[in-house]
Amino acid sequence: MVYTKKSPALLIIGVIMLAIWxxxxxxxxxxxxxxxxxxxxxxxxELTSMPLYFGIIAALGGLWVLFGAHKEGQxxxxxxxxxxxxxxxxxxxxxxxxxxxxxAVISTMMGKVGDTGKYIHKLLGLNYVVIGIVAGIVIVNVFxxxxxxxxxxxxxxxxxxxxxxxxxxxxxxxELKNLGGLSIIMIGFFVLGSVGIVLWMGARMKIPNSxxxxxxxxxxxxxxxxxxxxAPVVQAKSVEIAYTIGTILLWGVGCMFIFPIVxxxxxxxxxxxxxxxxxxxxxxxxxxxAALAFQPDGIETLKVxxxxxxxxxxxxxIIVIWLAxxxxxxxxxxxxxxxxxRVIFEKxxxxxxxxxxxxxxxxxxVFAPANHYKGKYFGNTTESGFKESKVLKSDQRSxxxxxxxxxxxxxxxxxxxxxxxxxxxxxxxxDDALRGLINAKVLSSDANKILKGAHKAVRHTAKKIKxxxxxxxxxxxxxxxxxxxxxxxxxMKQAGGQPAIIGAVVGSLKAVLSLIVVxxxxxxxx
Amino acid sequence: xxxxxxxxxxxxxxxxxxxxxxxxxxxCETEATIKHLLVVPDLWxxxxxxxxxxxxxxxxRYGRYIESELGKEIDTHISRVRxxxxxxxxxxxxxxxxxxxxxxxxxACKEAHYDMVxxxxxxxxxxxxxxxxxxxxxxxxxISSPLLIVPYPDE
Numbered sequence: 001m002v003y004t005k006k007s008p009a010l011l012i013i014g015v016i017m018l019a020i021w022x023x024x025x026x027x028x029x030x031x032x033x034x035x036x037x038x039x040x041x042x043x044x045x046e047l048t049s050m051p052l053y054f055g056i057i058a059a060l061g062g063l064w065v066l067f068g069a070h071k072e073g074q075x076x077x078x079x080x081x082x083x084x085x086x087x088x089x090x091x092x093x094x095x096x097x098x099x100x101x102x103x104a105v106i107s108t109m110m111g112k113v114g115d116t117g118k119y120i121h122k123l124l125g126l127n128y129v130v131i132g133i134v135a136g137i138v139i140v141n142v143f144x145x146x147x148x149x150x151x152x153x154x155x156x157x158x159x160x161x162x163x164x165x166x167x168x169x170x171x172x173x174x175e176l177k178n179l180g181g182l183s184i185i186m187i188g189f190f191v192l193g194s195v196g197i198v199l200w201m202g203a204r205m206k207i208p209n210s211x212x213x214x215x216x217x218x219x220x221x222x223x224x225x226x227x228x229x230x231a232p233v234v235q236a237k238s239v240e241i242a243y244t245i246g247t248i249l250l251w252g253v254g255c256m257f258i259f260p261i262v263x264x265x266x267x268x269x270x271x272x273x274x275x276x277x278x279x280x281x282x283x284x285x286x287x288x289x290a291a292l293a294f295q296p297d298g299i300e301t302l303k304v305x306x307x308x309x310x311x312x313x314x315x316x317x318i319i320v321i322w323l324a325x326x327x328x329x330x331x332x333x334x335x336x337x338x339x340x341x342r343v344i345f346e347k348x349x350x351x352x353x354x355x356x357x358x359x360x361x362x363x364x365x366v367f368a369p370a371n372h373y374k375g376k377y378f379g380n381t382t383e384s385g386f387k388e389s390k391v392l393k394s395d396q397r398s399x400x401x402x403x404x405x406x407x408x409x410x411x412x413x414x415x416x417x418x419x420x421x422x423x424x425x426x427x428x429x430x431d432d433a434l435r436g437l438i439n440a441k442v443l444s445s446d447a448n449k450i451l452k453g454a455h456k457a458v459r460h461t462a463k464k465i466k467x468x469x470x471x472x473x474x475x476x477x478x479x480x481x482x483x484x485x486x487x488x489x490x491x492m493k494q495a496g497g498q499p500a501i502i503g504a505v506v507g508s509l510k511a512v513l514s515l516i517v518v519x520x521x522x523x524x525x526x
Numbered sequence: 527x528x529x530x531x532x533x534x535x536x537x538x539x540x541x542x543x544x545x546x547x548x549x550x551x552x553x554c555e556t557e558a559t560i561k562h563l564l565v566v567p568d569l570w571x572x573x574x575x576x577x578x579x580x581x582x583x584x585x586x587r588y589g590r591y592i593e594s595e596l597g598k599e600i601d602t603h604i605s606r607v608r609x610x611x612x613x614x615x616x617x618x619x620x621x622x623x624x625x626x627x628x629x630x631x632x633x634a635c636k637e638a639h640y641d642m643v644x645x646x647x648x649x650x651x652x653x654x655x656x657x658x659x660x661x662x663x664x665x666x667x668x669i670s671s672p673l674l675i676v677p678y679p680d681e
Contacts, residue, residue: 157578224575232591483576490569
């Protein structure tokens, strides 16, 4: 079978991308960019680079699709995915650069909502991530995904998995330890709790074991993915699978919109929201969506939420084995035994190994010095990025010496003395102490200015980590738009019957209880 | 009772469809022909939802499992109608298609002429089953053969 569909679509996408680049680069878009926020518009650098590179790829690919000789084989199979991938990408680009900023402009013009003090787009989380997912849902349900793009839409999964793998570069060991511990406790409690409640409710409502099994996996672990993994194991009937997936999708999409609104109204921190979304949202795809909807211009919330997602997916093989054993025990007709090794081997998420590998590589200092935090690191030598021109001049040292008498705390006094002696901050501890001194505002404004300069001189941004952060944002945006294209109303319409009742009870319980636990027990930072 | 020699039966095993099957058998004379059209709703193509965490082998296994489950259901429906038809000396043919039920039925009616097209009634509210309802209004306007919609059992 030849997968490549002869169509001018990819070439047209390439031309549109190149036109966007040309208009941005030549200044033809200046007026519109001014309308979208002028200096506050954050995407100008992207506009003058990304559409050029991807436009060339799409245009060349488009020429190959139109005029190339396509034969059955690996090359045809993989190249047939380019059109769909570019289709997702151009939608993500248009949403991020133009549609979402335009909505923000309109929303700002409408003024703040009541006494919330927030604009409607902020309150509803109407940013490029949410709008991108909605665009995907609209495309698949109103227009259908074009035939030439069908193969490539599947690339969205690759985008998300690559995004998670790259996220591994952004964690510090302490962060991973703390978040990992927290997620194991919360996911362990809520996954086991919701699986147990679904099985208990299923028994009370006398639903078949196969339905109870598949529903408990979906509701308890990671939504559709868990349903896909567990359905064959518990021999779920086709209609039971349809009920479960319909219920989870409907609930998941609803949560993706509601969670960020609640998070904003409650003033939750990034850590709190990430932990709540990672625990309370049934479907794992919508966890990432909600995290980016809550914090579109940073990935701190996503970092927390994805650790919870990874913990969930690591729990999945265990739950599948549990359900398999549970099902075999209850169904006399089943004579097969559970092959534990095979289940673990088949269900193990290989991309998590990639995440761990990149985390380990990042910790060795390949991408940034090992002591980096969120891509920032301390360095007071020329090799680590310190410029000798930043060493304090004698007049600056005199200003600091004059203020020494006002400093009370010994650690701050010592750090200040070392700064005066050496002309630069000598350690991370000294840097922390001096920042505390700045915040305490005991010194003159001139002295504080010098201290701020000394701090900036030893704090550097790792270029590779910065690039990773940008790539991660794009990979998730790309993946989520593509996943939106796989959420059909016809599958959501299947939600109903007893699974919908059980789903509503367990989904609500999980969302509310996890919110209470997070607000009471999870601190604002980690 | 009206009798027919060449009937198109659209059914896929629900209680309403089984009522249509019984009506089709009753209306056909010996040596008549029943063409049994079984449409697997194309919503199954999207029934992997937005899964992204699983690896290829898990997704393949799920796909094969769904195919085999749907295949078993189809086989059950076919053997049930075939048996009833053969008992009465009716020629039985069947066709299984993946698509939208109403569009597939309309296409089947365009491809050949039938004395009668028989289908079941939509499932009443509250009865469990897939939501893949045929829109009978436009369908009746599209097809040229007489269309019989058999009432839902116990209605």
